[in-house]
Amino acid sequence: MLISPAYAQDALGGATSTVMQFAPMILIFVVFYFVLIRPQQRKAKEHRALLGALKRNDRIITAGGILGTVTRVKEGSDELEVEIAPNVRVTVLRGTVSSVVRPVAANDTVPAKS
Structure with a gap:
């Protein structure tokens, strides 16, 4: 009962696991940028040009x-x-x-x- 449990660690001391935890969030942001944010910015730019050309x-x-x-x-x-x-x-x-x-x-x- 006095023995503490031992946890396995990789050679880099867990630095890669931190990056791998943030990788899905970074991927989600990249997808949102190209699917939602960028087309909306393009549409707003075209609308401003339309209003300027009236x-x-x-x-x-x-x-x-x-x-x-x-x-x-x-x-x-x-x-x-x-x-x-x-x-x-x-x-x-x-x-x-x-x-x-x-x-x-x-x-x-x-x-x-x-």
């Missing part, structure tokens, strides 16, 4: 789902004037624009099914 007569969709046409871009400000119906103009913040509606060209039409 100009007059662009058809836009706001975050609230309102379709409209940009009638005036106020330089040096985050505001846009958008016409949502004939003679109905509202001022919206540039950040609320979720997308720009691109017109479909005449030669890009989808052929009818027969």
